[in-house]
Amino acid sequence: MGRETRSMQDDDATNPGMLWVLDGEALWNRKAGAADRACAACHGDARTSMKGVAARHPAFDAAARRPVNLEQRINLCRSERQKAPPLAFESRELLALTAYVARQSRGLPINIAIDARSKPFLDAGSEAFHRRQGQLNLACSQCHDDNWGKRLA
């Protein structure tokens, strides 16, 4: 991303995504579910407890025996810990909570664990990334690896 675009993105006053981050902060502190607990009840202040969390997701979940991304992790907490129904993908609430949690990892590098458990999934992802598919018979890697930084036309 160009320097000007990145500075526009980083300007909290004008980035509309901040509306979701603020909503997420409100939801973080709101009690939910049959257990009547807020995220804050277990996790405290997200500014400290959630630092680095988004950077290491998708992370392997032992119970599910597969990696889960941040949205799935939030929903797992909702259903198992808060005893609340999981939030629909792309709903305002889930987007807001995810944006708020991800915000706490701002500036941190991606830090996904590469180990024996996650390797099969990473390999499958890499294979899909390099596989030609679709009407144009293109692989993801052809644009995003071989031609990054350029424009389509």
Added chain:
Amino acid sequence: MARAIINVPAQAKRGEIIEIKTLAAHPMETGFRRTQLGELIPRDIIRRFVCTYNGAEVFRVDLHPAVAANPLIAFATVATESGTIAFQWAGDNGYAVTETASIRVE
């Protein structure tokens, strides 16, 4: 839920030009879009934004459907005296939001 983000400098020198940025959370439904089934989604937009500085109006915007969702309204005004800068948004379906910010002018 977050209704608006406002950005007013906390303090300024008398006569200084300050920049104010406001971002309102609103879908700004144009009234021209249709659902997958072909039904028209009714218009739902912010119609008016007014900024008052210690009660006196300093800036006003009339919005139309062409304005995109979550309108960013940024403008400049002169810092005349310490006090309250109030922002009012009014729109369809009884949408009415008021936010205030304080400014200290030396």
